[in-house]
Amino acid sequence: MISVSQLTKVYGQTLAVDHISFEVAQGQIVGFLGPNGAGKSTTLRMLTCYLPPTSGGASVDGLDIFHQSEQVRSILGYLPENVPLYTEMKVHEYLDFRGRLRRMDRSTRRRRMGYVMDRCWLKSVEHKTIGHLSKGYRQRVGLADALLHDPKVLILDEPTVGLDPTQIRETRKLIADLGGDHTLLLSTHILPEVEAVCGRVIVISGGKIVAQGSPDELRNSRKMSARVLVECRGPAREVEQALARVSGVGGVELLDGQSDHSMVTAALRPKEGYDIREEVARTIIQHGWPLREIRLEHATLEEFFVQGTANQAMGRA
């Protein structure tokens, strides 16, 4: 449904998006994940024909974003970052204006406005001025606008920023419901969001795609092995050396070690196929260091995110 190839955007001297390529199949919900400034919004702005690419191209439903811009825009629904709206207008006036702009006839407009206001919980504020609404409601007005013309493809730039936890949950549910009928590409830097709603994740950092796959695939990738956290009282350096000698331990990292005989927290990376917990506990006790905690920690997507983007940053430095 969305096909991106070698898409690149240069602002002056800055390379914002660096030859990225990916595909989104029909009905998929794809999360576009990355830290701030990674090039997410720029990519989405190119896909929605707001900015032209410096080189490379993309198509939406077979239509080229540069040469068939108007057709592309008519099948796209877009929620820009920060949800810009005409604050002096009332909610229903705004949606009516957007509907007219999209050349929807009166009866279609009325039907779709009723539907999207229902879907986005806007019925109660229909006659209120947008400028007087809370951030959460404005976000929903933006979402309602993006859905108004029943677009084949929905592109949402950070759809849950500024919402309270209940609204976030409801919005995610709405997004999940929309998948299937619509193809969705949403950007976020919030990981649970991706894990909650997206069938596929594209991790972007420094304008490049650093990983893609389903949330499970990313979690299970080799880089993402579990780690064991150990907290004990002992001399930091000795503890580190002793733990490194335990069979099956691939690496030791001190997270929080101070001077001698204070608390040490270490993260151990086991070699593949090893459960090192018992051996680690025995070693610590043999040395007479009081053991406070030992815990196996499964990798989260968050770690992957931090790792992937950190590696990227190091690679560039």
Added chain:
Amino acid sequence: MSRSIVIARRELSSYFYSPIAYVAMALFLLVAGFLFWRDFQPGKPVAMRTIFDWMVWLLVFIVPVLCMGLLAQEWATGTIETLMTAPVGETEVVLGKFLGSLGFFVVLLIPTLVYVGMLALYGRPDYGPIFSGYLGVVLVGGLFIAIGLFCSSWTKSQVVAAVAAAAILFTLTIAPWWAGQQTALPTFWRNVVDQGVFTRYTDFSKGVLDLGNILFFLVATGVFLFVTIKVLESRRWK
């Protein structure tokens, strides 16, 4: 074109949400009323010359305020992004904004028709100059709005837009008029000064419909609208 109308309607109605528009309207009617009162005296000609001539001066200050937000506000709040990602073209947006403002300007003029009624009630006015005067005011208003819209297109700041527009309008209107008052003006400069908006406009208020003048205003308006469209498109080359 239909999308331009949609945008024009939104723009026109949004004026009525903003206090600036009401202030401009009050100021305009106050000054127009005062000018008319000076003309509307026993023994004076049954005409609206004074009000028409002064109106142009007034527009130099009012139009920049009316137009400053047209695009600058879209840039500042980011609504330009929602607007341009809907299936509309730059030309449709610029024409829509222009027509919306022109519509508001016409609304501003409508109450002054009362003066025509009063003239008709108490005397026998010559409708020719009144008609040509109104035509001239609308043409000048259109040009000024196009300039205001242009100034609003390349900045996020409404203040910058208003000041820039006022400066351009001053240069095109008041400065040439003032220079024209100087008797010792070389012929070359005299010819330049005669191209000023005010000089061209006074023909209309005298009741002279000159095709050259009409074309001058239409073409100049078109040029500024065209440049504005290009400015809006220019975000694509950055």
